[in-house]
Amino acid sequence: MIAVRQLALKVLLPLALAATAAPAAARAPALADAAGNYRIARSSVIRFNVPQVGGGGGIAGQFTRFTGAFRIDGRNVQRSSVEFTLYPDSVRARERRVEDFLRSSAVFDTASFQTVTFRSTRVTQTGPDTATIEGALTARGKTRRERFSVALTDWNRRTISFTIRGNIRRAPYGMDVGTPIYSNVVSFDMNISGVRR
Amino acid sequence: MLRNSDHGFGAITIALHWTIAALILGLMLIGFVMRRMEIDPVLQFSLYQWHKSFGFTALGLAFLRTGWWLVERSPQSLPSLSAVEDDAARFTHLMLIALSTLVPLAGWAVASASTLDIPSFYFNLVVIPHLPLPKSEVSEAFWAFAHAMLAYVMLAIVAIHTAAALYHHIVRRDSALRRMLRSKAGAGGADIVAKGK
Numbered sequence: 109m110i111a112v113r114q115l116a117l118k119v120l121l122p123l124a125l126a127a128t129a130a131p132a133a134a135r136a137p138a139l140a141d142a143a144g145n146y147r148i149a150r151s152s153v154i155r156f157n158v159p160q161v162g163g164g165g166g167i168a169g170q171f172t173r174f175t176g177a178f179r180i181d182g183r184n185v186q187r188s189s190v191e192f193t194l195y196p197d198s199v200r201a202r203e204r205r206v207e208d209f210l211r212s213s214a215v216f217d218t219a220s221f222q223t224v225t226f227r228s229t230r231v232t233q234t235g236p237d238t239a240t241i242e243g244a245l246t247a248r249g250k251t252r253r254e255r256f257s258v259a260l261t262d263w264n265r266r267t268i269s270f271t272i273r274g275n276i277r278r279a280p281y282g283m284d285v286g287t288p289i290y291s292n293v294v295s296f297d298m299n300i301s302g303v304r305r
Numbered sequence: 306m307l308r309n310s311d312h313g314f315g316a317i318t319i320a321l322h323w324t325i326a327a328l329i330l331g332l333m334l335i336g337f338v339m340r341r342m343e344i345d346p347v348l349q350f351s352l353y354q355w356h357k358s359f360g361f362t363a364l365g366l367a368f369l370r371t372g373w374w375l376v377e378r379s380p381q382s383l384p385s386l387s388a389v390e391d392d393a394a395r396f397t398h399l400m401l402i403a404l405s406t407l408v409p410l411a412g413w414a415v416a417s418a419s420t421l422d423i424p425s426f427y428f429n430l431v432v433i434p435h436l437p438l439p440k441s442e443v444s445e446a447f448w449a450f451a452h453a454m455l456a457y458v459m460l461a462i463v464a465i466h467t468a469a470a471l472y473h474h475i476v477r478r479d480s481a482l483r484r485m486l487r488s489k490a491g492a493g494g495a496d497i498v499a500k501g502k
Contacts, residue, residue, distance in 0.1 A: 160423075203420060203421070212346040213347070214345075214346035285350055289354065289424055
């Protein structure tokens with residue numbers, strides 16, 4: 109059993125891959141230039157939102173503590189990879205009651221499961237600067253295959269940035285509390301920055 | 306048989322009385338468990354939603370009951386009642402009619418004023434809009450307090466009402482309780498006296 113939940117890892121990889129491949133020519137940097145190993149910067153932002161019935165804001169928040177690394181394969185973007193670990197205890201929401209509920213056994217159960225992990229299994233370039241990352245997401249002891257879409261947003265010699273989006277159904281992870289008032293689908297919107305190692 | 310007569314309650318009054326009574330007691334129990342006991346957060350969330358759905362049901366029926374009470378005649382008081390007893394009974398019934406409406410209205414206000422902004426999804430069928438109240442911690446706390454206090458007052462009056470009904474049934478052996486149990490056209494004082502013997 110994989111005890112950790114993985115979130116953003118797979119997203120990062122495809123992004124890097126896409127950036128270096130076809131889009132590289134258009135955007136000036138060559139894929140080979142972006143190739144390398146990166147660690148995910150703390151300045152990265154991991155936002156999520158759970159829509160609610162009847163409109164309204166839903167449950168929005170972010171995670172402030174995470175670690176991760178990714179590798180962009182300059183020769184074969186498909187072989188790029190990402191690993192990501194998220195600490196759900198660091199969840200931030202509109203108010204304390206919401207945060208406590210998210211940490212409780214109703215949702216992340218942070219007392220029993222300290223991490224959520226993501227380990228990419230496949231990166232597919234979908235455009236000059238976009239890619240799809242598939243991988244194993246582990247949360248609350250359950251591991252499932254999930255997919256994120258990645259778009260390259262910025263890139264220089266030392267850092268690379270992506271926007272990563274994905275919709276995750278939470279029920280399979282044993283987090284279906286509140287449905288159908290709150291959607292089963294959690295949408296993630298992340299700005300991930302990598303610093304070359 | 307549906308309408309009240311001078312001597313007894315019709316089926317509509319009796320059905321409303323016992324349905325609302327069951328809802329009130331059930332809602333008190335759910336309210337106590339979800340607020341005052343240490344329970345699983347998933348169960349707690351569910352209980353809140355059931356409490357809201359049944360509470361709106363109680364409110365709707367209480368409006369019907371109030372309207373019915375206003376337009377329909379009431380049976381004559383039992384002849385065995387003294388003037389003071391008759392006044393006390395009328396006052397108690399008036400309070401129950403009023404509180405059965407005010408308590409759920411205050412509960413609706415709690416959901417409406419809460420900064421959590423959790424939709425009221427009536428039995429997961431239809432969203433009942435919030436009342437136009439300011440959302441703030443203070444406002445939520447005020448309405449939560451009002452809801453609880455009104456509920457406790459109503460519980461006390463329900464206890465008095467129940468004790469009085471049992472007193473009439475067991476000690477006085479009149480038809481006070483019986484006439485709310487069964488619709489009986491023409492049931493009057495003679496019947497009461499006969500039973501009393």
